[in-house]
Amino acid sequence: MTATVAGGIYLYQNPGGAASTSRLSERYDRIENKLDLIDQLVSQYYLNQDDIDVDQLEENIYYGYLAGLDEPYTTYYTAEEYQRVMESSSGEYSGIGTYVSQDVTTGIITFVNPFEEGPAYGAGIRNGDVLYAVEGEEVTGEDLNDVVARMKGEEGTDVNLTIYRSDGDQYIDVTVTRQNVEVPTVEYEMLEDHIGYIQITEFDDVTVEQFKEAVDDLQSQGMEKVIFDVRDNPGGLFSSVCDILDVLLPQELLVYTEDKDGNREETYAEDDDALDIPMAVLVNGSSASASEIFTGALKDYDKAEIIGTTTFGKGIVQSIIPLSDGSAVKITTSKYYTPSGVCIHDIGIDPDIEVEAEADTTDSEAADDQLRSAIDYLQGTEN
Numbered sequence: 001m002t003a004t005v006a007g008g009i010y011l012y013q014n015p016g017g018a019a020s021t022s023r024l025s026e027r028y029d030r031i032e033n034k035l036d037l038i039d040q041l042v043s044q045y046y047l048n049q050d051d052i053d054v055d056q057l058e059e060n061i062y063y064g065y066l067a068g069l070d071e072p073y074t075t076y077y078t079a080e081e082y083q084r085v086m087e088s089s090s091g092e093y094s095g096i097g098t099y100v101s102q103d104v105t106t107g108i109i110t111f112v113n114p115f116e117e118g119p120a121y122g123a124g125i126r127n128g129d130v131l132y133a134v135e136g137e138e139v140t141g142e143d144l145n146d147v148v149a150r151m152k153g154e155e156g157t158d159v160n161l162t163i164y165r166s167d168g169d170q171y172i173d174v175t176v177t178r179q180n181v182e183v184p185t186v187e188y189e190m191l192e193d194h195i196g197y198i199q200i201t202e203f204d205d206v207t208v209e210q211f212k213e214a215v216d217d218l219q220s221q222g223m224e225k226v227i228f229d230v231r232d233n234p235g236g237l238f239s240s241v242c243d244i245l246d247v248l249l250p251q252e253l254l255v256y257t258e259d260k261d262g263n264r265e266e267t268y269a270e271d272d273d274a275l276d277i278p279m280a281v282l283v284n285g286s287s288a289s290a291s292e293i294f295t296g297a298l299k300d301y302d303k304a305e306i307i308g309t310t311t312f313g314k315g316i317v318q319s320i321i322p323l324s325d326g327s328a329v330k331i332t333t334s335k336y337y338t339p340s341g342v343c344i345h346d347i348g349i350d351p352d353i354e355v356e357a358e359a360d361t362t363d364s365e366a367a368d369d370q371l372r373s374a375i376d377y378l379q380g381t382e383n
Contacts, residue, residue, distance in 0.1 A: 035061075062327070071332055072104055073318050075143045079326030084149025091183040091204030095152035096120040096159065096176045099201060100131060100144065101234050101286055107141030111163070112232050112286075113201060115184060123176045125163060132171060133162035143330075155180050185236075186210035188218060195378050196223035197371075200244075203236030203290040208243045215247065215275065225378040226275070227371070228294075229282040231308060235289030242267050245297050250274045252301060252339065255293050257317055259334040278381040279304035280374040283351060288312035295349050296338030305377050306351045308370045315345030353377065 024031065046052070062076040077085060087093060097118020102109045109131040114121040131139060131147070139147045151159055161174045185207040188198045196218035200207065218226070238255075245254050246269040256266040281295050281304045292311050298304040319333040335343045355373045 059327075062329075066329060066331075073316065074331050075146075075329070077146065077320075077328045077330065081146050081149060082320075082322065082326065082328040084152060085145045085320070085328075087149070087152065091185060091202075091206035092181070093152050093183075094155040094178050094180050095148075096123075096125075096161075096178060097181045098125060099232075099234070100148060101232065102144045109139060109142075109144065109147060115181070118181060119176050119179045123174050124172075125161075125174060125176070126165075128166070130164040130166075131161060132164045135160050136162075145330075151176075153178050182206055184210070186214050188214040190218060190221050190223065191227070191375060193375075193379055194222050194224040195375060196221075196226040197229065198226060199229040200291075200294075201233055203233070203238075203240040203244070203294075205237060205240065207236065207240045211244050212247065223277070225278040225280075225381065227280045227282060227374045227378065228298075228304070229371070230287050230291040230294060231282050231284040231370070232286040233288070233291040234286065235291055235314070238267075238290060238293070241290040241293050242269075245294060246270055247273070248275045248279075249297065249301060249303065252297075254297050255336055255338065257334045257336045278378055280377055281306050282370050282374055283308040283311050283349065284357060284370075285309055285312055285348075289314045292344055292349055293336065293338075296342065296344065299349060299352075300338050300340040300342075305353060305374075306349065307353045307374045307377065308351050308355055309357070310350050311344070311348040313344055313346050313348035315343045315347075 042052070043049075059076075059078050066074050066076050098114035098120040099112040100109050101112050111120070111125055111127060111129045111131060113127055114125050133139060134147065134150050139150075151161070153159060155178055157178050158175050159178060161176060163172050163174055164170070165172060183202065183204055183206060185202045185204050186198060186200055188196065191197050196215075198211070198214050198218070200211065215223075215226075242254050249269050250272040251269050254267050254269055256264055258264050279298065281298055283291070283295055283306060287295065287308075288311065292314065295306060295311060299306050315336055316332050317334040317336055318330050320328055320330045322328045335345060337343050338349075353373060355370045357368075357370055
């Protein structure tokens, strides 16, 4: 069985092995009889017989079973949903050009940093707008990967969104024309005193090369110290974050996972090449999953000062397992641990220097208290 890992998600390509004993095997007769009775009642009494979609009825049985686990990261994907989810991790796609984040408690989905050259920004969507509906269907509380996939599609086609904007307390209908997008997951610049600044907004396939280009360019400009900004970074591909850590760290343990049986899988940097300059990492409560792997490794090896507020605390792994009919299930299968053996799930990573974001960080560098603290810290270090 081979797999890649996406933001704490394993994407299994060839599931195999003997299945464990079904928890419901002794109840199959009762379940079948009860379901058959309910189906008869629907056939006999339901008003809108012509609107019944039998495929949808079947799919919702599977949704309902996994929903019964009452765990927010475990879900079922139809074949169409699974295909869209698989397409979403490359960093190159046809869509609307924006990040989104989801509050795990309320299920509310919020737009984060729409790409200024992207179609969402051009249609008027702004940072902080809430995504309320896609094609007229409310998406609050829906699986985030599926919602993102529904906003993607063939270049030149339209997707109709309803957003909520707190400034004005209004719902706005927006039509966005999809475009081919390579996600700009890395932005960088040289700050004062030869301090490089690299913002990583997500860990996708394209991120590794974008990151290496940023480091190379800043080094050519004389970078002596560096700030990595993973605030509001929801995660992404595990392989990408490990490849990026490999640029920064020598041949060390980067992260490991343990499943329900205590089986441990370790991931190491591949060589001893490292970026040996003073570092700082900016984090906040929306820095999650792969961002926390990044932060935890640099923190554990005392390679960087962590500045900001406590991270989100997603230290569990989901496995996406395809089924024979093209559908798939996403199931929480293990916990991950930082190199020192810390599982940060529901806890997060505490910063070394706590700085609240007291100002709007989208305005300017001068208004960004956390960034200013990172600059001050690095100015007090020796190269």
